Amino acid sequence: MPPCLDVYVWVPERGxxxxxxxxxxxxxxxxxxxxxxxxxxxxxxxxxxxxADNKALDELRLEGEDAFRLYLRAxxxxxxIITITRDGATVLGLSVDAPDDLSETLRQANAAxxxxxxxxxxxxxxxxxxxx
Numbered sequence: 001m002p003p004c005l006d007v008y009v010w011v012p013e014r015g016x017x018x019x020x021x022x023x024x025x026x027x028x029x030x031x032x033x034x035x036x037x038x039x040x041x042x043x044x045x046x047x048x049x050x051x052a053d054n055k056a057l058d059e060l061r062l063e064g065e066d067a068f069r070l071y072l073r074a075x076x077x078x079x080x081i082i083t084i085t086r087d088g089a090t091v092l093g094l095s096v097d098a099p100d101d102l103s104e105t106l107r108q109a110n111a112a113x114x115x116x117x118x119x120x121x122x123x124x125x126x127x128x129x130x131x132x
Contacts, residue, residue: 033072078095
């Protein structure tokens with residue numbers, strides 16, 4: 001795997017519009033890589049949850065928390081990551097290839113992360129195993 005960079009955007013809420021747009025744009029919905037993805041989509045995007053969906057998502061939740069993370073296959077990138085935080089926010093992430101100059105790409109991403117956006121805050125980091 002070439003060097004990659006994880007890029008995250010923190011969004012202060014977990015609205016279905018933002019989640020749906022992220023899923024539509026980045027997640028490989030035909031082969032998401034986690035069977036609980038469809039339960040997540042029904043609960044958080046479509047609002048048509050059932051008991052089985054809630055039980056599937058309970059497997060992801062931290063004990064006693066409403067927080068969890070889904071690691072999914074992305075369409076055009078290595079991985080799409082959806083995090084539901086305990087304070088009601090959402091963190092959306094992509095693992096993207098950075099095959100050229102990883103240190104320069106990381107520098108640019110860090111500079112961009114200091115610029116606030118209208119939907120949230122962006123951050124970037126080199127994954128721990130990216131150099132392995």
